[in-house]
Amino acid sequence: MELTTFRDQLFSEGETYGFTDMELYYEKTDSLRCQVFEGEVDGYESATVSGVSLRGLYKGKMGYAYTEKLEEDSIPYLLDNAKENAVLMESDPEALFSGSDHYEKLDLYTDALDDVQPEAIISFLKRVEEKANAFDPRVRHTEMTIMERKTFEKGLYNNRGLALSERNNFLLALISVSVEDNGELKSGMQFKISKDFAEMDADRLVKEAVEKALYALGGKVYPNKNYPVVFENNAAATFLATFASSFSAEAVQKEQSRLKGRLNDQIASDIVTLIDDPFLSEGIASRTFDAEGVPTSKCKVVDHGRLTTFFHNQQTAKKDGVSSTGHGGRHSYKGALQVSPSNFFVDPGKESFEALYSSMDEGIIITDLAGMHSGADPISGDFSLAADGFYVKDGKIVGPTNLMTVAGNFFDVLKDVIHVGNDLTFSPMSMNGYIGSPSLKIKQLSIAVD
Amino acid sequence: MLQKSVIEDVLQAALETGGDFSEVFVEDRLTNNMTLQSSRLEKSLTGRDFGIGIRVFKGLHSVYAYTNDASKEGLLKAAHTAAKAIQSDNSKQTKVIPLMKSNIQTINPIQIMPNKVEKTRKLAVMKKANEIARNYDSSISQVIIRLKDEEQNVLIANSEGTFAEDQRVYSRMAIMSIASDGLDMQTGHYGPGAHQGFEFIENLDLEYYAKESARIAKTMLHADPAPSGKFPVIIDNEFGGVIFHEACGHGLEATAIAKNNSVFAGKVGEKVASDLVTYIDDGTIPNEWGSLNMDDEGEKSRKNVLIENGILKGYMIDKLNGRRMGEKSTGSSRRESYKFAPTSRMTNTYIAPGTKSPEDIIANTEYGIYAKYMGGGSVNPGTADYNFAVGEAYMVKNGKIDKPIRGATLIGNGAETIQKIDQVGNNLGHGAGMCGASSGSLPVNVGQPMVRVSEITVGGREA
Numbered sequence: 001m002e003l004t005t006f007r008d009q010l011f012s013e014g015e016t017y018g019f020t021d022m023e024l025y026y027e028k029t030d031s032l033r034c035q036v037f038e039g040e041v042d043g044y045e046s047a048t049v050s051g052v053s054l055r056g057l058y059k060g061k062m063g064y065a066y067t068e069k070l071e072e073d074s075i076p077y078l079l080d081n082a083k084e085n086a087v088l089m090e091s092d093p094e095a096l097f098s099g100s101d102h103y104e105k106l107d108l109y110t111d112a113l114d115d116v117q118p119e120a121i122i123s124f125l126k127r128v129e130e131k132a133n134a135f136d137p138r139v140r141h142t143e144m145t146i147m148e149r150k151t152f153e154k155g156l157y158n159n160r161g162l163a164l165s166e167r168n169n170f171l172l173a174l175i176s177v178s179v180e181d182n183g184e185l186k187s188g189m190q191f192k193i194s195k196d197f198a199e200m201d202a203d204r205l206v207k208e209a210v211e212k213a214l215y216a217l218g219g220k221v222y223p224n225k226n227y228p229v230v231f232e233n234n235a236a237a238t239f240l241a242t243f244a245s246s247f248s249a250e251a252v253q254k255e256q257s258r259l260k261g262r263l264n265d266q267i268a269s270d271i272v273t274l275i276d277d278p279f280l281s282e283g284i285a286s287r288t289f290d291a292e293g294v295p296t297s298k299c300k301v302v303d304h305g306r307l308t309t310f311f312h313n314q315q316t317a318k319k320d321g322v323s324s325t326g327h328g329g330r331h332s333y334k335g336a337l338q339v340s341p342s343n344f345f346v347d348p349g350k351e352s353f354e355a356l357y358s359s360m361d362e363g364i365i366i367t368d369l370a371g372m373h374s375g376a377d378p379i380s381g382d383f384s385l386a387a388d389g390f391y392v393k394d395g396k397i398v399g400p401t402n403l404m405t406v407a408g409n410f411f412d413v414l415k416d417v418i419h420v421g422n423d424l425t426f427s428p429m430s431m432n433g434y435i436g437s438p439s440l441k442i443k444q445l446s447i448a449v450d
Numbered sequence: 451m452l453q454k455s456v457i458e459d460v461l462q463a464a465l466e467t468g469g470d471f472s473e474v475f476v477e478d479r480l481t482n483n484m485t486l487q488s489s490r491l492e493k494s495l496t497g498r499d500f501g502i503g504i505r506v507f508k509g510l511h512s513v514y515a516y517t518n519d520a521s522k523e524g525l526l527k528a529a530h531t532a533a534k535a536i537q538s539d540n541s542k543q544t545k546v547i548p549l550m551k552s553n554i555q556t557i558n559p560i561q562i563m564p565n566k567v568e569k570t571r572k573l574a575v576m577k578k579a580n581e582i583a584r585n586y587d588s589s590i591s592q593v594i595i596r597l598k599d600e601e602q603n604v605l606i607a608n609s610e611g612t613f614a615e616d617q618r619v620y621s622r623m624a625i626m627s628i629a630s631d632g633l634d635m636q637t638g639h640y641g642p643g644a645h646q647g648f649e650f651i652e653n654l655d656l657e658y659y660a661k662e663s664a665r666i667a668k669t670m671l672h673a674d675p676a677p678s679g680k681f682p683v684i685i686d687n688e689f690g691g692v693i694f695h696e697a698c699g700h701g702l703e704a705t706a707i708a709k710n711n712s713v714f715a716g717k718v719g720e721k722v723a724s725d726l727v728t729y730i731d732d733g734t735i736p737n738e739w740g741s742l743n744m745d746d747e748g749e750k751s752r753k754n755v756l757i758e759n760g761i762l763k764g765y766m767i768d769k770l771n772g773r774r775m776g777e778k779s780t781g782s783s784r785r786e787s788y789k790f791a792p793t794s795r796m797t798n799t800y801i802a803p804g805t806k807s808p809e810d811i812i813a814n815t816e817y818g819i820y821a822k823y824m825g826g827g828s829v830n831p832g833t834a835d836y837n838f839a840v841g842e843a844y845m846v847k848n849g850k851i852d853k854p855i856r857g858a859t860l861i862g863n864g865a866e867t868i869q870k871i872d873q874v875g876n877n878l879g880h881g882a883g884m885c886g887a888s889s890g891s892l893p894v895n896v897g898q899p900m901v902r903v904s905e906i907t908v909g910g911r912e913a
Contacts (some may be wrong), residue, residue, distance in 0.1 A: 405909020
C-alpha cells in the first residue's frame with residue numbers, strides 16, 4: 001500500500017477511534033553488504049526493509065504501536081494496540097509537535113553512491129584481502145573483509161499537516177586480520193565510513209589493520225598500578241559513547257545520571273568542550289529534524305569544562321521549564337521516544353597523538369576497549385574494561401602490553417583530562433547517536449595487566 | 451503463512467542461475483514491551499515484525515536477500531536478486547525437491563499466549579515486583595521493571611524438501627534496582643526469562659527475584675573497590691556461566707571454527723580443558739529461555755556435548771559452515787530475525803555439575819574472590835581473549851566469605867582459563883541472557899554449578 005494512502009486512511013480511522021492527535025513515523029532502509037573470504041564472495045546480502053509507527057493521543061495519553069506490514073489490515077492493528085497502550089500509560093503526558101517554520105536546509109544524500117555497483121565493491125574487497133595477505137609473512141588470514149552501503153529514508157507526518165522527510169546514505173568498510181608469531185595470535189581491525197567510494201583506500205585500510213595486529217605481538221606484563229593514560233582516538237570515542245547517556249535529560253530526571261543538579265557546574269577539565277552538531281556532512285546521525293519533528297541545531301553541551309545543557313526532547317524540556325533542544329530520538333519505528341544525541345564529540349585540540357604520549361615519563365596508551373556493555377555502569381560512571389595498548393617509558397613506546405583492564409570512574413576522567421589531541425574520529429560502535437573524540441590524555445587510571 | 455506452491459516457485463527461481471541450495475525463511479512476530487519506572491508505566495510498545503529472507507548457496511558461496519514484501523512478485527524479485535548475485539557457471543539446474551511438512555514435535559508447551567492477556571494483568575505483576583524491590587531498603591532510589599513478551603511464527607522451507615513451521619513464545623521480566631546514598635549509585639539486576647507463555651510471568655517468585663535485585667544494589671553501594679591482581683575466583687551458579695560462554699562457547703561455534711578463526715579449531719579429540727569440565731549446549735530442555743523445537747534452518751534441536759571430561763568432542767555447526775568443514779549440522783543454526791542470515795549459535799550452554807558442595811569450595815579457598823553474580827562480557831574468538839564484569843562479589847579469606855567488593859572486571863584467555871578450573875560444584879543453575887553476534891541478538895541461557903578457577907586476572911579500582 002502507498003505510504004500516503006496508508007497515512008490518510010490511518011488518520012481518518014483514528015479519529016473515529018477517539019484519537020485527537022496522531023503521528024506516523026516512517027523509516028525505510030536499503031542495504032547492500034558484501035563479504036569476501038579467500039578470494040571469493042563469502043557473503044552477499046541485499047535488503048529493503050520499511051516500517052511505520054503510530055503515536056496517538058487518546059484521552060490525553062499517548063499510545064504507540066508499530067508494524068512492518070504496510071497493508072490495510074495493519075490499520076486496525078495499530079489503532080487497537082495504540083489505544084490499549086494509551087489507556088495504561090501513567091507517565092507525564094507527551095504532546096505532538098505542531099511543526100516549525102524553520103528547518104535547516106541540508107541535503108545529506110549522496111546520489112553518486114547509488115551508482116556504485118556490487119561488482120566494484122566486490123573487486124575492491126578482493127584487492128583489500130590480497131594486499132592484507134601479502135603485507136607481512138606473519139599474516140595468517142583475514143577474518144572479515146566487508147563493505148556495506150546503507151541508505152536511510154525517514155518521514156514524519158501528523159494529522160495537523162506536518163510532513164517532514166529526509167534521506168541519508170553512506171558506505172562502511174571493515175577489515176579484520178589475524179597474525180601469528182611464534183604461536184602468539186593477535187588480531188587487528190580497521191574501518192572507514194565515507195560518502196565517497198573514491199575515498200576508500202585499500203592500501204591504507206590494510207596497512208592500518210595489519211599494523212595494529214603486528215604491533216600487538218610480543219605483549220609483556222607490567223606492574224599493576226595507577227598510570228597516566230592516553231586513550232587513542234577510537235578508544236576515546238568508544239569510551240565517550242559508553243557514557244553519553246549521562247547527558248540525557250531523561251536519564252537525569254529518572255535518577256539515572258550523576259549530572260543531576262550539576263547544570264552550570266564545572267564537571268570537566270577546562271580544556272574539555274563537548275559539542276553536538278546535527279549538520280556534519282560526514283556524520284551518520286545528521287538530521288534537520290528530530291524524532292518529534294523539532295528542528296535541530298548545533299550546541300555546546302560542555303563548554304571548557306562547564307555543563308551548559310542536557311539533551312532534551314519536548315517532554316523532558318517541559319519538566320525542566322526549557323525548550324526542547326531537538327534531541328528527541330528513537331532507535332527506529334520500533335522504539336519509544338527517548339533522547340538521543342546527534343553527532344556528539346569532544347572538540348579537538350591542537351596536539352598530535354605523538355605529542356600526547358611523548359611527554360609521559362611512564363604511562364599507558366590504550367588502543368582498544370572491550371566489554372563496554374557489561375564492564376561499564378553509565379549510572380554510577382564506574383568502569384572496569386578490557387583494554388589493549390602499549391607501555392610508554394621516557395616518552396617512547398616500548399611495546400605492547402598483555403591484555404589489561406583499565407578501571408576508574410567516567411566523571412573523574414572528565415576532570416582528569418590534561419591534553420586533548422587534534423585527531424577527531426567517530427566510533428562505529430555508537431548505539432545512540434554518532435559519538436566521536438580525538439586522543440585524550442588522562443592524569444591517571446588504575447591498570448591491571450594479565 | 452505463505453502458500454506451498456508460491457514457496458516452491460520462489461525456491462526454484464532462486465536456483466535459476468546454478469545455485470545448489472535455496473531456502474526461504476518467513477517470520478511474523480508480535481512483540482510487547484512494557485517499562486515501569488518511578489513506579490509508573492512509562493513505556494508500552496506493541497508491534498509486528500514481518501519479513502522474508504531468501505538464501506542461496508553455490509558450493510561455499512552464499513547470498514542472502516530480505517524484504518517485507520510478501521507478494522508473489524515481491525518474493526520472486528528478491529529470489530531473482532539473490533540468484534543474480536550468486537557466483538555460478540550456469541551448469542546444471544538443481545531442482546527443488548517437493549516440500550514435505552516436517553514432523554518435529556514441540557518440546558516447549560505454552561499454556562497462556564501473551565497476546566491473549568490484557569496488558570492490565572501484565573502491569574499488575576510488574577507493579578508487585580516494583581513494590582517488593584522498593585520496600586527492600588530506604589537506599590533503593592529507583593527501580594526499573596521491564597516486561598517483554600514475544601510470539602514468533604516462522605516458516606522454513608528449502609530446496610531439499612524441508613517445509614517446517616514453528617512457533618516460539620518468550621516471556622521475560624527484568625528487574626533493575628538502583629541504590630543511592632546521595633553521592634554514589636550502584637545497580638543490581640536480575641532478569642529471569644523462559645521459552646514460555648504468560649504462565650511464566652504469573653508464577654514468578656517475585657519475592658525472591660525483586661528482593662535479590664535490590665539486595666545486590668544495596669550491597670554494592672557499601673562495597674569497597676575490588677583489588678587488582680591474579681586470584682583464585684569462585685564463580686557462583688546460574689549467570690556465572692557467562693564466563694564460559696565467552697571464554698569458550700563462541701570459540702566452539704562453526705562460525706569461527708570453519709574459517710580457522712578459533713583457538714579450538716582442529717582440536718577435536720584433544721584435551722582442551724581441565725578433567726572436571728564437561729561443557730554442553732542443549733536446545734532441548736523444555737521451556738528454557740534458549741530452547742527451541744527446531745533451529746532456524748528447520749533442523750531438530752539437540753543436546754550437543756562439546757567438551758567431555760576436558761576432551762573436545764565437537765562443535766556447534768550450521769549448514770553452510772558445515773559444508774566448509776565437511777560436517778553435518780548439529781541443529782545449531784540461529785538468527786535474530788529475517789534480517790539476518792543464520793549461523794551457528796548457542797542455545798542453553800552449561801558446565802555439567804560435579805560432586806563438590808558449594809560450602810566445601812568456599813571452605814577450600816584460603817584467599818580469593820567469590821563472584822556471586824556476573825554481569826556480561828565479550829570475547830575475541832580468534833584469540834580467545836575475553837573480559838567480563840562482576841555484578842556482586844566478595845573477598846574470601848581463610849575459607850570464609852569476607853567483605854563485599856565492586857567494580858571488578860575479569861580478563862584472560864579462554865583456552866587457558868578452562869584448563870584452570872579446579873573445583874566443580876553440584877548445584878547446576880541456568881541464567882537467561884541475550885547474546886549478540888553476527889546473526890543478531892538471541893535469547894540464550896548460560897549455566898553452571900558453582901565453579902572455582904585457580905587463577906584469573908582481576909582488574910579493580912585499587913592498583
